[in-house]
Amino acid sequence: MSEVAAHGHGVRGMSRESLQALAGNADPGKFGKMFPRLAPLHAEDDALFELAKAMRDEKGAEGDHPNLPAGYTYLGQFVDHDITLDTTPLDKQRADPLATQNFRTPALDLDSLYGDGPGLHPYLYAKEGVRKLPGPKFLIGKAQVSDALPRRDGGPDRKIPELDNDLPRNAHGRALIFDERNDENLLVAQFHLLMLKFHNAVVDHLKKTTTGLKDPELFAEARLIVTWHYQWIVLFDFVERLTEPGLIRRIKHEGRRFYRFRSRPYMPAEFAAAAYRLGHSMVRETYSHNAVFRPGGLADGTLEFMFNFTGKSGLIAGDLAPETPPSPLGPHHTLPSNWVIDWRRFFDLETPPEDNFTLNHARRLDPLIVPALHTLPDHPEDMTTIAARQFVLPFRNLRRGSQIGLPSGQDVARAMGFEPLSDTQLSQGRDGDAAAKHGFHKATPLWYYILKEAEQLHDGLRLGPVGSTIVAETFLGLIHGDDNSFLGRRTNWTPHLPSKTPGHFTMADLITFVGDINPVGDGVGVVLEEKPAQ
Numbered sequence: 001m002s003e004v005a006a007h008g009h010g011v012r013g014m015s016r017e018s019l020q021a022l023a024g025n026a027d028p029g030k031f032g033k034m035f036p037r038l039a040p041l042h043a044e045d046d047a048l049f050e051l052a053k054a055m056r057d058e059k060g061a062e063g064d065h066p067n068l069p070a071g072y073t074y075l076g077q078f079v080d081h082d083i084t085l086d087t088t089p090l091d092k093q094r095a096d097p098l099a100t101q102n103f104r105t106p107a108l109d110l111d112s113l114y115g116d117g118p119g120l121h122p123y124l125y126a127k128e129g130v131r132k133l134p135g136p137k138f139l140i141g142k143a144q145v146s147d148a149l150p151r152r153d154g155g156p157d158r159k160i161p162e163l164d165n166d167l168p169r170n171a172h173g174r175a176l177i178f179d180e181r182n183d184e185n186l187l188v189a190q191f192h193l194l195m196l197k198f199h200n201a202v203v204d205h206l207k208k209t210t211t212g213l214k215d216p217e218l219f220a221e222a223r224l225i226v227t228w229h230y231q232w233i234v235l236f237d238f239v240e241r242l243t244e245p246g247l248i249r250r251i252k253h254e255g256r257r258f259y260r261f262r263s264r265p266y267m268p269a270e271f272a273a274a275a276y277r278l279g280h281s282m283v284r285e286t287y288s289h290n291a292v293f294r295p296g297g298l299a300d301g302t303l304e305f306m307f308n309f310t311g312k313s314g315l316i317a318g319d320l321a322p323e324t325p326p327s328p329l330g331p332h333h334t335l336p337s338n339w340v341i342d343w344r345r346f347f348d349l350e351t352p353p354e355d356n357f358t359l360n361h362a363r364r365l366d367p368l369i370v371p372a373l374h375t376l377p378d379h380p381e382d383m384t385t386i387a388a389r390q391f392v393l394p395f396r397n398l399r400r401g402s403q404i405g406l407p408s409g410q411d412v413a414r415a416m417g418f419e420p421l422s423d424t425q426l427s428q429g430r431d432g433d434a435a436a437k438h439g440f441h442k443a444t445p446l447w448y449y450i451l452k453e454a455e456q457l458h459d460g461l462r463l464g465p466v467g468s469t470i471v472a473e474t475f476l477g478l479i480h481g482d483d484n485s486f487l488g489r490r491t492n493w494t495p496h497l498p499s500k501t502p503g504h505f506t507m508a509d510l511i512t513f514v515g516d517i518n519p520v521g522d523g524v525g526v527v528l529e530e531k532p533a534q
Contacts (some may be wrong), residue, residue, distance in 0.1 A: 040361040040405030047438035051394035054434035057368035070360035071346030136219035141166035146336035148525025158525030173318035214289035243468035265481035291523030364460025409449020459462035
């Protein structure tokens with residue numbers, strides 16, 4: 001789901017050769033194929049680029065998904081980074097280039113959040129006293145004082161005060177988190193921060209409801225509770241929104257038919273390079289971010305801003321930033337407090353109608369990708385070379401599928417026992433015209449097929465049978481294959497933290513439990529007292 005950054009930390013990536021070499025193994029290694037016996041779909045780069053250009057979203061407001069809040073786009077990106085994080089030492093990677101044994105199994109275990117805990121990664125954790133060891137809580141960073149909405153009455157300037165709402169950072173603005181990809185855009189960075197605060201809130205909850213737990217046990221119990229509730233959210237609040245209610249329980253009861261392994265989960269190419277890239281279709285061009293940055297505020301929350309206000313991709317520079325930034329864009333010491341997220345605008349917290357409030361909706365699940373992702377940052381004007389075309393995200397996805405030898409969508413549908421989309425369905429729209437021109441309506445790149453299936457069968461409101469099955473079976477398998485997951489240890493476990501519906505837990509419940517919902521408030525700020533001169 002990541003818009004720009006590559007996945008992983010120096011781990012062996014998927015290639016056609018490695019996937020073929022592992023195709024016959026019971027446990028194929030880090031990467032494998034669900035359908036290793038299906039023939040690859042060959043496609044010329046020029047044809048893929050023409051299709052990619054036609055996948056441009058110009059539908060305006062009618063392209064919004066009416067029932068899917070935009071926050072799920074960035075939950076999806078956070079999850080992507082969680083399951084693709086592999087910290088296997090390089091010497092073991094070199095000793096086992098096909099990753100048949102020496103690799104870190106993909107799992108929804110929040111290692112991108114926790115690292116290896118306070119003992120081995122103490123820089124992630126807060127100290128609760130001068131001589132105390134780090135933990136059991138995470139370290140939280142501060143967002144610096146910044147401008148509020150301008151006053152209309154000519155009164156004194158107001159500011160948004162310093163807030164405990166940034167990732168912790170080092171002296172040069174780099175985020176002190178275990179997976180730096182979670183600081184590549186502001187929305188996933190704020191989501192990572194939310195998960196840090198969720199853990200801290202669970203620690204506080206345990207201190208109030210249990211006795212006798214020392215810090216190491218308190219940390220371990222909080223981590224288990226956080227991880228299992230997160231896994232529940234992924235299956236029953238995320239995957240089932242993208243597929244259909246009841247699908248996870250049905251597959252759990254009937255068994256996975258296509259994502260199978262003997263002992264160690266692997267990352268299926270059909271999932272990583274096709275089905276799960278559905279998130280690119282969900283990305284909006286602009287967001288109503290909070291009371292300050294929204295339509296009618298200081299400015300819209302554009303994708304450009306979302307990359308700028310980070311340490312990895314933007315202009316958060318720590319001590320390298322000047323005391324007075326040359327422009328509102330920075331460089332800044334830390335995140336400006338007026339860019340702290342208003343979670344009511346990204347998940348449905350049943351906020352009553354009020355002035356200047358908008359719930360952001362994700363875009364529909366269809367083959368249309370917003371213009372900003374057709375011209376990624378620093379793109380060249382001349383798009384005749386392959387290197388330049390990589391700045392067009394749909395082309396990058398289509399070409400990646402061809403490079404690693406993914407089969408056609410029709411072949412996968414038949415292998416699953418589903419009736420493939422018709423030539424007519426695959427030829428609908430401007431993108432369908434481009435697909436038909438190059439014969440892709442008869443043999444269709446898998447990523448495009450899955451998005452077209454959602455559009456044609458469900459009006460972009462949810463995935464079709466091929467996409468749903470790949471996504472649901474993969475996530476269920478990743479959790480099933482983890483001995484420490486709630487399915488691995490307690491198959492009948494249900495969430496127990498406070499929630500709207502007992503025994504269920506959603507992102508709205510998580511945000512409500514944390515309680516830090518809209519720190520910026522109405523955006524008018526406060527008059528800060530001048531500190532006396534020293």
